[in-house]
Amino acid sequence: MIPHPPRARLGRPLKERTMNHQEADVYYYHFVGDTLRDGRPVPPDGEWLEHVGELIPCEAGLHASEHPFDAMRNAPGATLCLVELDGEIIPHGAPVDKVVARRRRIVRRIDATHLLRRFAADQALSVAHLWDMPPVVREYLTTLDESKRTEARSAAGSLEAARDVSWSARRSAAWEAAWSAMRSAAWEAAWKAMLDSLEAAMAAAWSVAWKAARSVAWKAARDDFRERVNNQFRSPPRPV
Numbered sequence: 001m002i003p004h005p006p007r008a009r010l011g012r013p014l015k016e017r018t019m020n021h022q023e024a025d026v027y028y029y030h031f032v033g034d035t036l037r038d039g040r041p042v043p044p045d046g047e048w049l050e051h052v053g054e055l056i057p058c059e060a061g062l063h064a065s066e067h068p069f070d071a072m073r074n075a076p077g078a079t080l081c082l083v084e085l086d087g088e089i090i091p092h093g094a095p096v097d098k099v100v101a102r103r104r105r106i107v108r109r110i111d112a113t114h115l116l117r118r119f120a121a122d123q124a125l126s127v128a129h130l131w132d133m134p135p136v137v138r139e140y141l142t143t144l145d146e147s148k149r150t151e152a153r154s155a156a157g158s159l160e161a162a163r164d165v166s167w168s169a170r171r172s173a174a175w176e177a178a179w180s181a182m183r184s185a186a187w188e189a190a191w192k193a194m195l196d197s198l199e200a201a202m203a204a205a206w207s208v209a210w211k212a213a214r215s216v217a218w219k220a221a222r223d224d225f226r227e228r229v230n231n232q233f234r235s236p237p238r239p240v
Contacts (some may be wrong), residue, residue, distance in 0.1 A: 027107060028064035028085055028099070029229070033077025042079075048086070048105045057092030061100035068229040069222045070097040072116070080112040082233050110232050117144060119225055 032042050043049055055061040064083050065071035071080070087102030121141040128138060133156075139145070140152035 026084070027082050028066055029068040029071040030064040030081045030083045030104070030106075031071050031075030031077060031112070032079050032081060032109075037076060043106065045106045045108060048103050050087075050103045051101075055088060055090050055100050055102065057090055057098065057100045061090070061102070062104035063098055063100050064104060065098045066096070067222065067226060069225045072225070073097075078111060078113045078116060079109055080115075080229065080232075081106045081109045083107060108233060112229070112232075115228055115232060119228060122224075123221055 035041055049062055051061045053060060057063075062085070064085060068080065083104050083106050085099065085101035085104050089099050089101045091099050121144060125138070125141050128141075134152075136148055137152045137156045140148040
């Protein structure tokens with residue numbers, strides 16, 4: 001049985017790692033859908049996959065991210081895996097948001113559906129004071145009550161509501177964090193209804209995304225997501 005990963009092993013900075021060999025106790029994050037991106041079945045926990053051929057970031061090799069938020073932004077589905085990497089490892093991005101490796105195996109996996117829903121809703125709620133959020137939208141984001149979805153979508157999706165979003169809210173990293181969660185395939189699989197509900201009210205955030213990404217609030221949102229993910233992985237696995 002693969003042991004439950006302790007806190008200290010999650011999310012260690014890349015600068016502490018040797019990039020030509022993966023230490024056995026360092027974990028990365030990787031989302032998967034129903035299959036791998038090349039169509040192969042997702043392997044069971046503990047089974048090593050190996051890439052034969054040249055490693056090319058974003059094109060060829062076995063990918064993962066040191067931060068779960070970075071993994072989420074390109075997720076093909078809502079299953080989040082804690083993975084080990086081995087062999088040659090090439091970082092990619094400035095700043096680094098992913099790596100490509102020769103070998104990868106899943107240590108543990110979780111269904112991140114609810115985690116993604118709750119995170120995006122909480123990020124939107126964190127800037128509710130910066131615009132005139134309709135009460136039904138606040139209720140929907142707070143409770144995730146699906147019976148309120150249609151009414152909330154109508155209220156948040158109106159042009160009037162979108163125009164009322166203040167410039168401060170549009171610049172907020174919290175809005176960008178929630179929008180990033182909703183733009184990923186993992187989010188779409190988890191909660192397409194929420195995307196419909198909030199798309200109009202949050203669309204303005206995207207034009208200033210990278211400016212907001214440098215803010216303290218952006219880092220706080222990323223750290224919040226990582227802590228939620230790591231808490232899930234620290235919890236004992238649920239019986240099947």
